[in-house]
Amino acid sequence: SAGIGVAKQLLSFFRFQGLSEADATKQIWTVDSKGLITADRPGLQEHKKIFARTDYQGPPLTNLVEIINHVKPTALLGLSTIRNAFTKDVVNAMATHNTRPIIFPLSNPVSLSEVDYEDAINWTHGKVIFASGSPYKPILRGDQTFEPGQGNNMYIFPGLGLGALLAKASRVTDSMVEQASVALAASLDADERAADLVYPRLDRIREISSRIALAVVRAAQNASVDDAPPLRHVTDNTLLTYIQEQMWDPRPIKNHF
Numbered sequence: 001s002a003g004i005g006v007a008k009q010l011l012s013f014f015r016f017q018g019l020s021e022a023d024a025t026k027q028i029w030t031v032d033s034k035g036l037i038t039a040d041r042p043g044l045q046e047h048k049k050i051f052a053r054t055d056y057q058g059p060p061l062t063n064l065v066e067i068i069n070h071v072k073p074t075a076l077l078g079l080s081t082i083r084n085a086f087t088k089d090v091v092n093a094m095a096t097h098n099t100r101p102i103i104f105p106l107s108n109p110v111s112l113s114e115v116d117y118e119d120a121i122n123w124t125h126g127k128v129i130f131a132s133g134s135p136y137k138p139i140l141r142g143d144q145t146f147e148p149g150q151g152n153n154m155y156i157f158p159g160l161g162l163g164a165l166l167a168k169a170s171r172v173t174d175s176m177v178e179q180a181s182v183a184l185a186a187s188l189d190a191d192e193r194a195a196d197l198v199y200p201r202l203d204r205i206r207e208i209s210s211r212i213a214l215a216v217v218r219a220a221q222n223a224s225v226d227d228a229p230p231l232r233h234v235t236d237n238t239l240l241t242y243i244q245e246q247m248w249d250p251r252p253i254k255n256h257f
Helices: 002-016 021-026 046-051 064-071 088-097 117-124 157-167 174-185 190-194 202-222 236-246
Strands: 075-078 102-105 129-132 139-141 144-146
Touching: 002 021, 002 046, 002 174, 064 088, 088 117, 117 129, 117 139, 157 174, 157 202, 157 236, 174 202, 202 236
Parallel strands: 075 102, 102 129
Antiparallel strands: 139 144
16 A cells, blocks of 8 residues: 555656656556556455556566566565565666666665665666665775665655645645655755765755755645745745744753752
8 A cells, every 4th residue: 555655646746747647657567465466357456456557468477577577667666565575686677677777675674675775786786776765874895885865754754844834734735745856856966966866965954854845835835725925925045044944953951950
């Protein structure tokens, strides 16, 4: 169910980028414990039907390597909570079809991760684009340092929540989530891009959160779900300063007694 939720968010984002719903849906293939999810599977659960394939007519594909070789996906997302589900053969199959395979083992904690970062780096000779749901330490190979991405809630939720609160939004729209993700992707600085990072470094999280909040406020305004009129007519720089002033800054309280 978590995987279907992520797939629906991807569907929304693809539509945001200009694809029709039909074309966007075609970009997403889903796999469960029984293999590739197809519409002709007997007893298919209701929540899986939206992405069930109708364009595959062969025998059931139950092996993940076979599915990868058939689909040739650019990205593989893991939300299975099955430790080591992405084996060396699976990772190598992704690398066969992609110069920079995107592999996101998003199950956490680490004990449930589909693949460990060091293995993914070693098996692809450092070519993998990797982000997990749990933290991994950087890997040093020769004179190269590989820094893992961590696809954790902390990169989106604080800024999304702050922006929604300051905009006094009546609801959180898909566009607010989408603009939050765009703001996050645009937040990498030159050094982080040169290092091929997926996410910005964590020591910049407060700066990033404020910029995400700015994007969320503007998205709420554009969707007419905001109720903070004074924020509608200020410049982005003024709004960013205001957002940063509203961010909680934990400081120790001196004991005067």
